[in-house]
Amino acid sequence: MKALIEGFLKFQKEAFPQRTDLFKHLATTQHPGTLFITCSDSRVVPELLTQQEPGELFVIRNAGNIVPSYSPHSGGVSATVEYAVAVLGVTDIVICGHSDCGAMTAVAKCKCMDHLPAVAGWLQHAESAKVINESRPHASEAAKVSSMVRENVIAQLANIQTHPSVRLAQEKGLVNLHGWVYDIGTGSIDALDADNKTFKSLVKHPNTVAVHARPAKAVA
Amino acid sequence: MKALIEGFLKFQKEAFPQRTDLFKHLATTQHPGTLFITCSDSRVVPELLTQQEPGELFVIRNAGNIVPSYSPHSGGVSATVEYAVAVLGVTDIVICGHSDCGAMTAVAKCKCMDHLPAVAGWLQHAESAKVINESRPHASEAAKVSSMVRENVIAQLANIQTHPSVRLAQEKGLVNLHGWVYDIGTGSIDALDADNKTFKSLVKHPNTVAVHARPAKAVA
Amino acid sequence: MKALIEGFLKFQKEAFPQRTDLFKHLATTQHPGTLFITCSDSRVVPELLTQQEPGELFVIRNAGNIVPSYSPHSGGVSATVEYAVAVLGVTDIVICGHSDCGAMTAVAKCKCMDHLPAVAGWLQHAESAKVINESRPHASEAAKVSSMVRENVIAQLANIQTHPSVRLAQEKGLVNLHGWVYDIGTGSIDALDADNKTFKSLVKHPNTVAVHARPAKAVA
Amino acid sequence: MKALIEGFLKFQKEAFPQRTDLFKHLATTQHPGTLFITCSDSRVVPELLTQQEPGELFVIRNAGNIVPSYSPHSGGVSATVEYAVAVLGVTDIVICGHSDCGAMTAVAKCKCMDHLPAVAGWLQHAESAKVINESRPHASEAAKVSSMVRENVIAQLANIQTHPSVRLAQEKGLVNLHGWVYDIGTGSIDALDADNKTFKSLVKHPNTVAVHARPAKAVA
Numbered sequence: 001m002k003a004l005i006e007g008f009l010k011f012q013k014e015a016f017p018q019r020t021d022l023f024k025h026l027a028t029t030q031h032p033g034t035l036f037i038t039c040s041d042s043r044v045v046p047e048l049l050t051q052q053e054p055g056e057l058f059v060i061r062n063a064g065n066i067v068p069s070y071s072p073h074s075g076g077v078s079a080t081v082e083y084a085v086a087v088l089g090v091t092d093i094v095i096c097g098h099s100d101c102g103a104m105t106a107v108a109k110c111k112c113m114d115h116l117p118a119v120a121g122w123l124q125h126a127e128s129a130k131v132i133n134e135s136r137p138h139a140s141e142a143a144k145v146s147s148m149v150r151e152n153v154i155a156q157l158a159n160i161q162t163h164p165s166v167r168l169a170q171e172k173g174l175v176n177l178h179g180w181v182y183d184i185g186t187g188s189i190d191a192l193d194a195d196n197k198t199f200k201s202l203v204k205h206p207n208t209v210a211v212h213a214r215p216a217k218a219v220a
Numbered sequence: 221m222k223a224l225i226e227g228f229l230k231f232q233k234e235a236f237p238q239r240t241d242l243f244k245h246l247a248t249t250q251h252p253g254t255l256f257i258t259c260s261d262s263r264v265v266p267e268l269l270t271q272q273e274p275g276e277l278f279v280i281r282n283a284g285n286i287v288p289s290y291s292p293h294s295g296g297v298s299a300t301v302e303y304a305v306a307v308l309g310v311t312d313i314v315i316c317g318h319s320d321c322g323a324m325t326a327v328a329k330c331k332c333m334d335h336l337p338a339v340a341g342w343l344q345h346a347e348s349a350k351v352i353n354e355s356r357p358h359a360s361e362a363a364k365v366s367s368m369v370r371e372n373v374i375a376q377l378a379n380i381q382t383h384p385s386v387r388l389a390q391e392k393g394l395v396n397l398h399g400w401v402y403d404i405g406t407g408s409i410d411a412l413d414a415d416n417k418t419f420k421s422l423v424k425h426p427n428t429v430a431v432h433a434r435p436a437k438a439v440a
Numbered sequence: 441m442k443a444l445i446e447g448f449l450k451f452q453k454e455a456f457p458q459r460t461d462l463f464k465h466l467a468t469t470q471h472p473g474t475l476f477i478t479c480s481d482s483r484v485v486p487e488l489l490t491q492q493e494p495g496e497l498f499v500i501r502n503a504g505n506i507v508p509s510y511s512p513h514s515g516g517v518s519a520t521v522e523y524a525v526a527v528l529g530v531t532d533i534v535i536c537g538h539s540d541c542g543a544m545t546a547v548a549k550c551k552c553m554d555h556l557p558a559v560a561g562w563l564q565h566a567e568s569a570k571v572i573n574e575s576r577p578h579a580s581e582a583a584k585v586s587s588m589v590r591e592n593v594i595a596q597l598a599n600i601q602t603h604p605s606v607r608l609a610q611e612k613g614l615v616n617l618h619g620w621v622y623d624i625g626t627g628s629i630d631a632l633d634a635d636n637k638t639f640k641s642l643v644k645h646p647n648t649v650a651v652h653a654r655p656a657k658a659v660a
Numbered sequence: 661m662k663a664l665i666e667g668f669l670k671f672q673k674e675a676f677p678q679r680t681d682l683f684k685h686l687a688t689t690q691h692p693g694t695l696f697i698t699c700s701d702s703r704v705v706p707e708l709l710t711q712q713e714p715g716e717l718f719v720i721r722n723a724g725n726i727v728p729s730y731s732p733h734s735g736g737v738s739a740t741v742e743y744a745v746a747v748l749g750v751t752d753i754v755i756c757g758h759s760d761c762g763a764m765t766a767v768a769k770c771k772c773m774d775h776l777p778a779v780a781g782w783l784q785h786a787e788s789a790k791v792i793n794e795s796r797p798h799a800s801e802a803a804k805v806s807s808m809v810r811e812n813v814i815a816q817l818a819n820i821q822t823h824p825s826v827r828l829a830q831e832k833g834l835v836n837l838h839g840w841v842y843d844i845g846t847g848s849i850d851a852l853d854a855d856n857k858t859f860k861s862l863v864k865h866p867n868t869v870a871v872h873a874r875p876a877k878a879v880a
Contacts (some may be wrong), residue, residue, distance in 0.1 A: 001312040001396065004254060005426045007271035008409060012423065015268060016407035023263075027405030028320055032262035034224060040300050042252035043243075043274045047265050048235060051227035054263045061281040062296040063303050069509035069602040072564035073733065075295035076282040079342030080260050083283045083322070086336060092221040100248055102303070116306060118385075122299030124512035127777075128604035132611050158602050162509040164568035165338075167595070171572045176221065185247030187236035189228060203232065206225045293513065337567075441752040441836065444694060445866045447711035448849060452863065455708060456847035463703075467845030468760055472702035474664060480740050482692035483683075483714045485707050488675060491667030494703045501721040502736040503743050515735035516722040519782030520700050523723045523762070526776060532661040540688055542743070556746060558825075562739030605778075616661065625687030627676035629668060643672065646665045 022053065032058040035084040037077075037156075038096040039065045039103070043184050046096070058084045064103035064152065065095055066125045069159040078163060085165040085175065093166070095156050096180040096189075097149045108133060108148035109141065129155035150199055153179040153192060157210055170213055177211035242273065252278040255304040257297075257376075258316040259285045259323070263404050266316070278304045284323035284372065285315055286345045289379040298383060305385040305395065313380065316400040316409075317373045319366065328353060328368035329361065349375035370419055373399040373412060377430055390433055397431035462493065472498040475524040477517075477596075478536040479505045479543070483624050486536070498524045504543030504592065505535055506565045509599040518603060525605040525615065533606070535596050536620040536629075537589045548573060548588035549581065569595035590639055593619040593632060597650055610653055617651040682713065692718040695744040697737075697816075698756040699725045699763070703844050706756070718744045724763030724812065725755055726785045729819040738823060745825040745835065753826070755816050756840040756849075757809045768793060768808035769801065789815035810859055813839040813852060817870055830873055837871035 016023065036046045037060040046057055060067075060080050067077050084090045097104070103123060106113060107130050113120035129151035138144035157179050160166050169175040179192030181199060190199035191208040200208055236243065256266045257280040266277055280287075280300050287297050304310045317324070323343060326333060327350050333340035349371035358364035377399050380386050389395040399412030401419060410419035411428040420428055456463065476486045477500045486497055500520050507517050524530045537544070543563060546553060547570050553560035569591035578584035597619050600606050609615040619632030621639060630639035631648040640648055676683065696706045697720045706717055720727075720740050727737050744750045757764070763783060766773060767790050773780035789811035798804035817839050820826050829835040839852030841859060850859035851868040860868055 001254065001398070003276070004270045004272065004312075004314070005422065008269060008422060009426075010271045011269055012407055015271065023407060024405055026263045030262045030322075034221065040279050040304070042250045042276055042278045043246045045267050045274050047268065048274065049228060049231055050224045051230045051235065052224065054265050054268065056223070056262055058260050058262045059281045060260055061279045063300040066296060068295070069511065069599070070568065071508065071511050072561055072567075074338045074341060075297075076286060076288070076342055077296055078338040079336075080283040082336055082338040084260070087322070087339075092224075094224070102250075102307070116299075116302055118294045118298040118302040119307075121294060121512055122296055127512075128510065128602060128607040131604045131608045135608055135612065155602075155607070158598075158607070159509070162568060162595075162599050162602055164571045167568040167598070168571045168575055172575065178221070185244055187232055187243060202225065202228060206229075441694065441838070443716070444710045444712065444752075444754070445862065448709060448862060449866075450711045451709055452847055455711065463847060464845055466703045470702045470762075474661065480718050480720055480744070482690045482716055482718045483686045485714050487705050487708065488714065489668060489671055490664045491670045491675065492664065494705050494708065496663070496702055498700050498702045499721045500700055501719045503740040506736060508735070514778045514781060515737075516726060516728070516782055517736055518778040520723040522776055522778040524700070527762070527779075532664075534664070542690075542747070556739075556742055558734045558738040558742040559747075561734060562736055618661070625684055627672055627683060642665065642668060646669075 019053070022055070026055050030055055030058075030088070032056055032084075032088060033091050034058065035060070035081065035090045035093045036096065037061075037065055037067060037094065039063065039098055039101060041098060041101065044096070044098050044182060049182060049189075058088060058090060063119065064101065064123060064126060065097055065156065066122065066152075067095065067156045067160045068125045070162040070164065081160065081163055082165045085163075085169050089174070091174065092176050092178060093160065094178045094180055095153055095160070096182055097153045098182040099146065099149065099184050101145075101149050104148045104152055105145050107152075108145045125159065126152050126155060128158070150181055153181060154197065157192070161211070170211070173213040176209050176213050178208075179210040239273070242275070246275050250275055250278075250308070252276055252304075252308060253311050254278065255280070255301065255310045255313045256316065257281075257285055257287060257314065259283065259318055259321060261318060261321065264316070264318050264402060269402060269409075278308060278310060282342075283339065284321065284343060284346060285317055285376065286342065286372075287315065287376045287380045288345045289382040290384065301380065301383055302385045305383075305389050309394070311394065312396050312398060313386070314398045314400055315373055315376050315380070316402055317369045318402040319369065319404050321365075321369050324368045324372055325365050327372075328365045345379065346372050346375060348378070369401055373401060374417065377412070381431070390431075393433040396429050396433050399430040459493070462495070466495050470495055470498075470528070472496055472524075472528060473531050474498065475500070475521065475530045475533045476536065477501075477505055477507060477534065479503065479538055479541060481538060481541065484536070484538050484622060489622060489629075498528060498530060503559065504541065504563060504566060505537055505596065506562065506592075507535065507596045507600045508565045510602040510604065521600065521603055522605045525603075525609050529614070531614065532616050532618060533600065534618045534620055535593055535600070536622055537593045538622040539586065539589065539624050541585075541589050544588045544592055545585050547592075548585045565599065566592050566595060568598070590621055593621060594637065597632070601651070610651070613653040616649050616653050618648075619650040679713070682715070686715050690715055690718075690748070692716055692744075692748060693751050694718065695720070695741065695750045695753045696756065697721075697725055697727060697754065699723065699758055699761060701758060701761065704756070704758050704842060709842060709849075718748060718750060723779065724761065724783060724786060725757055725816065726782065726812075727755065727816045727820045728785045729822040730824065741820065741823055742825045745823075745829050749834070751834065752836050752838060753820065754838045754840055755813055755820070756842055757813045758842040759806065759809065759844050761805075761809050764808045764812055765805050767812075768805045785819065786812050786815060788818070809841055813841060814857065817852070821871070830871075833873040836869050836873050839870040
């Protein structure tokens with residue numbers, strides 16, 4: 001904790017003065033363009049990874065970068081998605097998984113979670129990804145975990161499209177969805193190409209979009 | 221979105237190479253000391269604010285930096301807290317609110333949220349803070365919002381202490397809880413002094429701890 | 441009720457003897473090819489509408505032909521979908537709405553449902569369809585209801601694709617999804633063309649499929 | 661699926677023209693007298709079995725013809741029962757089980773359902789029937805399943821009487837409840853005689869009513 005407080009003192013002395021105008025401007029307003037949904041994992045820092053300044057990314061972080069599908073009894077992720085899309089009007093949503101994810105490793109290896117009831121319940125929102133991953137052969141345990149991370153991103157992209165606010169924004173052509181997987185050791189990102197359900201290097205294919213916004217069209 | 225991808229390319233060229241050894245080390249392990257719970261707000265960047273490198277902060281972010289109290293049908297925050305405390309063994313938990321919070325402004329001003337059903341449901345977890353805030357006189361609307369932000373941090377600190385994993389860690393003397401409020405315009409932080417329920421400048425009182433871990437003691 | 445019992449006596453005398461061999465065969469086995477999900481409405485009789493004999497259609501019927509998206513605390517629709525797909529191995533799923541639907545009329549006209557709390561709760565699973573329908577101009581109240589029926593079919597097709605059993609079967613290329621709207625007065629059916637989100641006459645376009653099964657492909 | 665579309669074309673050419681007046685009349689109204697609750701099983705076709713035309717039966721179908729008892733967070737069955745009783749004013753409710761029921765066989769034989777979590781959860785609504793069935797000796801496995809089907813009908817009749825809409829209609833003397841078991845191989849139906857909890861052939865005892873509506877009477 002000492003490191004955090006020393007870090008904050010350093011922020012006040014160095015990082016804040018470099019951004020005085022930015023923070024003065026941001027004091028009473030925010031207009032982030034992107035909702036960035038990623039894992040709570042300490043190694044995944046969205047603003048570092050995308051080199052974004054304060055004010056750019058509206059961020060949801062939880063174990064496993066999970067978005068429960070919509071239900072009348074929704075929780076914090078649903079509320080935060082609704083706020084980002086319906087109030088702030090973000091134009092892009094990134095769901096970003098990552099290598100060596102503890103949550104996805106637990107799912108892929110069917111680890112006993114009797115002593116972690118809240119975690120076990122939460123990870124059932126990755127069940128559709130799990131059954132697909134289980135149905136395939138994998139070259140190794142590591143490959144199975146890696147594939148699980150990817151399938152989970154795909155599943156959460158399906159889940160988020162059951163949310164009224166997201167569907168309405170898609171229908172109006174206002175929001176694009178992106179599926180990313182970040183590799184901690186190499187600093188690379190693979191992005192989902194929705195057309196053929198494969199992940200491609202973001203460096204080589206910078207324009208990949210998981211799900212394009214659809215221009216509004218009346219249902220005749 | 222273009223800015224994000226360009227930012228990522230910059231990360232690969234500049235930020236990653238500066239940390240090659242760190243990321244190689246982190247590729248297969250994380251040992252964060254702190255669980256940092258804050259708002260999804262784009263202006264609040266935990267790692268910038270505390271000048272922490274990847275690997276240090278396990279982060280939960282949602283609208284209003286809310287921690288629902290424990291229940292059998294818990295959601296993502298409960299799962300992530302459980303994982304941080306029971307699996308990763310964090311020694312400190314920071315709940316960090318901030319100035320100009322959209323969620324707390326909506327609560328303090330009793331804004332109609334009929335068009336935001338998920339947000340409305342979620343903010344009921346701040347109800348105990350709201351009724352306390354309503355019971356007091358406030359010099360202005362701004363003061364009322366500012367007070368709401370503080371009361372919410374206090375309420376969420378109470379909520380998190382209903383979680384079995386947190387209570388067990390407290391009982392064992394393994395975890396300290398901290399309540400912070402970050403001011404965006406000035407870059408300052410006030411920390412809760414649990415003894416007299418007041419917030420004090422973190423610069424002047426760097427050792428303030430909201431709730432000390434209690435050494436385990438048998439209940440006679 | 442007298443009519444039902446007389447009807448049953450007639451069934452025993454006339455309809456059953458015409459199908460003695462079929463029913464003898466079916467006494468201990470069923471292999472339906474299709475899961476047919478439609479409204480409880482008395483005017484929509486799936487087997488009449490598709491001229492199918494007993495043994496062909498596995499049928500779910502509830503108010504509004506709704507399929508809640510998947511959640512750990514799932515109910516009867518989720519269970520029945522799981523049974524149809526994972527145990528019986530149906531190859532097609534039809535979600536069939538219909539004209540003059542009481543449930544969709546209530547949603548489209550924002551009727552007060554304070555006296556019908558269970559109905560009100562249930563119809564929140566059509567919320568994403570409602571917000572889209574509300575966002576469009578409609579030539580008349582009747583057109584708005586008609587459009588609501590169509591949007592609801594599209595929304596329920598999105599919901600069903602969050603179910604693990606369905607996603608797995610899609611991934612293996614084993615199941616196709618179909619969106620239908622039946623017009624009671626004219627006896628016609630419009631089917632959803634998923635590519636451009638329009639409904640087309642099933643007579644003129646008999647091969648329309650809402651969502652094609654995807655051949656399994658490993659996520660690299 | 662080809663058979664369904666061909667069946668529909670046949671419906672348009674043959675079955676619809678025979679009922680043009682009926683369907684024209686039904687286009688904007690329904691007045692079903694009976695709520696018929698039965699299994700999703702493809703071999704059980706309510707309208708065939710009771711020789712009823714469109715407009716007569718309001719139908720709920722799910723795996724195991726289950727009606728969860730009432731709770732604040734009710735689902736589709738509760739909503740559909742509420743609509744049938746409180747809005748449409750049906751005068752009779754039939755809960756119809758059937759021979760060779762996959763769901764009841766799974767319950768009676770305690771089959772492992774680890775791979776079918778949604779089904780397993782749903783069939784807990786038949787738990788009270790299961791424990792009663794387990795408490796009795798059975799001549800064979802087949803007899804045990806057959807008894808389970810009957811006990812389930814009795815249990816679901818108890819469940820439906822916890823619904824406010826049903827209890828109110830009973831109290832006003834407006835609705836009768838019926839428990840049926842249909843035998844697929846022989847086309848016969850046994851009906852529950854509520855007085856002595858036995859099932860009797862509907863042909864021989866056509867006036868059997870499971871639970872009579874009670875004329876309203878003040879509770880002194």
